[in-house]
Amino acid sequence: MPRVLDVGKEVVTPGRRRRRGEELRGAICRAVLEELEEHGFAAMTMDAVAARAGAGKATLYRHWSSKVQLVVAALEYSAPEIIVPPDSGDLRGEIHAVLRQIAADLVGPSGAAARGLIAEIVRSPELASAMKPFLADPTTPPMLEVLRRAAVRGEIPVAALTPRIAGVGTDLLRQCILIKGEIPEGVVEEILDQVVVPLLRGLALGGAPAS
Amino acid sequence: MPRVLDVGKEVVTPGRRRRRGEELRGAICRAVLEELEEHGFAAMTMDAVAARAGAGKATLYRHWSSKVQLVVAALEYSAPEIIVPPDSGDLRGEIHAVLRQIAADLVGPSGAAARGLIAEIVRSPELASAMKPFLADPTTPPMLEVLRRAAVRGEIPVAALTPRIAGVGTDLLRQCILIKGEIPEGVVEEILDQVVVPLLRGLALGGAPAS
DNA sequence: TTGAATAAGATACTCGGTGTCTCAGATAGA
DNA sequence: TCTATCTGAGACACCGAGTATCTTATTCAA
Numbered sequence: 001m002p003r004v005l006d007v008g009k010e011v012v013t014p015g016r017r018r019r020r021g022e023e024l025r026g027a028i029c030r031a032v033l034e035e036l037e038e039h040g041f042a043a044m045t046m047d048a049v050a051a052r053a054g055a056g057k058a059t060l061y062r063h064w065s066s067k068v069q070l071v072v073a074a075l076e077y078s079a080p081e082i083i084v085p086p087d088s089g090d091l092r093g094e095i096h097a098v099l100r101q102i103a104a105d106l107v108g109p110s111g112a113a114a115r116g117l118i119a120e121i122v123r124s125p126e127l128a129s130a131m132k133p134f135l136a137d138p139t140t141p142p143m144l145e146v147l148r149r150a151a152v153r154g155e156i157p158v159a160a161l162t163p164r165i166a167g168v169g170t171d172l173l174r175q176c177i178l179i180k181g182e183i184p185e186g187v188v189e190e191i192l193d194q195v196v197v198p199l200l201r202g203l204a205l206g207g208a209p210a211s
Numbered sequence: 212m213p214r215v216l217d218v219g220k221e222v223v224t225p226g227r228r229r230r231r232g233e234e235l236r237g238a239i240c241r242a243v244l245e246e247l248e249e250h251g252f253a254a255m256t257m258d259a260v261a262a263r264a265g266a267g268k269a270t271l272y273r274h275w276s277s278k279v280q281l282v283v284a285a286l287e288y289s290a291p292e293i294i295v296p297p298d299s300g301d302l303r304g305e306i307h308a309v310l311r312q313i314a315a316d317l318v319g320p321s322g323a324a325a326r327g328l329i330a331e332i333v334r335s336p337e338l339a340s341a342m343k344p345f346l347a348d349p350t351t352p353p354m355l356e357v358l359r360r361a362a363v364r365g366e367i368p369v370a371a372l373t374p375r376i377a378g379v380g381t382d383l384l385r386q387c388i389l390i391k392g393e394i395p396e397g398v399v400e401e402i403l404d405q406v407v408v409p410l411l412r413g414l415a416l417g418g419a420p421a422s
Numbered sequence: 423t424t425g426a427a428t429a430a431g432a433t434a435c436t437c438g439g440t441g442t443c444t445c446a447g448a449t450a451g452a
Numbered sequence: 453t454c455t456a457t458c459t460g461a462g463a464c465a466c467c468g469a470g471t472a473t474c475t476t477a478t479t480c481a482a
Contacts, residue, residue: 018448018459045439056460061441118389119330164405168383175382178329178389194375199406202413229430229477256468267431272470423482430477440466448459 025073028053028060032074037109041071041116068120071113080110082142087149091156092197094146099169099188099196102139106177115178139170150200160203169196236274236284239264243285248320252282252327279331282324291321293353298360302367303408305357310380310399310407313350317388326389350381361411371414380407 019027031053035044046067050057064070082105085097105111143166150156172191177183230238242264246255257278261268275281293316296308316322354377361367383402388394 020449020458024459046441047439050460054460056462057441058443058461059459062458065441067440121390121392162405164401168379168406171386172379172382175386179332181332190375194373195379195410198413198416199410200413201416202409202411205409205412205416231429231478235430257470258468261431265431267433268469269432269471269473270430273429276470278469426479426481428477428479430475432473432475434472434474436471437469439468442463442465444463445461446459448457450455450457452453452455 024055024059025063026077028055028063028070029074029077031055032070033078033109033113036071036074036113036116040112041119044071044116046070068117071117075110075113075117078110079138080105080108082139084142084145089153091146091150091200092192094149095143095169095196096188096192098143098146099173099192101142102170103173103183103188105139106173107183111177118178140167143167143169147200156200156204160200165199165203168199235266235270237288239266239271239274239281240285240288242266243281244289244320244324247282247285247324247327251323252330255282255327257281279328282328286321286324286328289321290349291316291319293350295353295356300364302357302361302411303403305360306354306380306407307399307403309354309357310384310403313381314384314394314399317384318394322388329389351378354378354380358411367411367415371411376410376414379410 028049031049032044035049035052039048044067046057046060049070050060060070064073082098082101085094088094106114140163144161144163147156147161147166151158151161169191172195173183173188176187239260242260243255246260246263250259255278257268257271260281261271271281275284293309293312296305299305317325351374355372355374358367358372358377362369362372380402383406384394384399387398
């Protein structure tokens, strides 16, 4: 049952250059990031990415099996870095600096992508493993480093150096942007002063349960 | 330009009963909850809901403007209740009881719906306000009540009675299920003992910053 | 009881997006 | 130079949300 294709195809493909390999993949990843920044994950279409990259849609699917996989690849391509603040001896200030960076990332393009990925996890939980690195890893280590230095100074116990504790601030920020769609002014400081700092103070006490 | 509709319509509608008002809305909401439980939010189609409810798709859209609004209504219809544990004087135990209930809700059908709604917020942040009640309200008040009683007993300061502090456990649980697609064994206790309890202990100290 | 107004059930249709498929021609490697 | 491979382009199939429209059951007022 032959389908009618390309009848009268008259394309004047003017000796256009064709990229391959890393050059091609890089151009596509950059196009993905730009589309993400402009439209967000949901409104980003594969056609738009293909058009912006000057590539064919089939090329996208030849390299990545789905929109989600493509976005994951683009995130890998431009991994946003969290800078560990210099050791100032000011624990609150250092944590504040890390949280501010994380908040900025969540609001920016890579944050939009990450939020979109979380939405996709909701639709297909089996994807969770594929994108775990982009959700947990990049933010926990810098915070752990800040806490480690505080532990060295004796401000907090070594028992406080767990991913759970180091990730509290990040988790709360992420929760905020997921539910509210933004991180309102002052939320970073609210989390810092109502949760993270008192939590560390409580851990410094160690021992007995609250009361 | 007359479109051809219903040519040869031969429907044998056998005097089928037609429901209205609350009966109809209830049947539709139940159908939504069943579809959510079976397929999750994303894979739930309006056609399937209509078919299961024995209703027309137009009827769905006559009552609710979109899939999201319909799911919000279904959640209202079956509002999962968080029971405030009896005043035992055991703060950790009471918090544990509340967190366990919240975790169970997040894993169950209404949790699946809520996760789907969060995914929709990601695609259209303006919807955030429409569903805020279903994300924050149901869980914060019971926890605040538990904390309030602890404050009366003098275990924690009144300053600890903020939504931010009361919601820490819930937020962390929600974050967990969003990212991992599940709440692994032991996570509730991990959050309780590594975060919530030490946090309250730190707040009980009041005053000076950590160190 | 009856007739008009209202709204339910059914279904065809539009629209937009993902993912598939095919093809001509550019590119790379022998 | 010749050949195998992969790109760029775009038509296409498919699916689901939301719309339009028709028939008819139900409600309510006269």
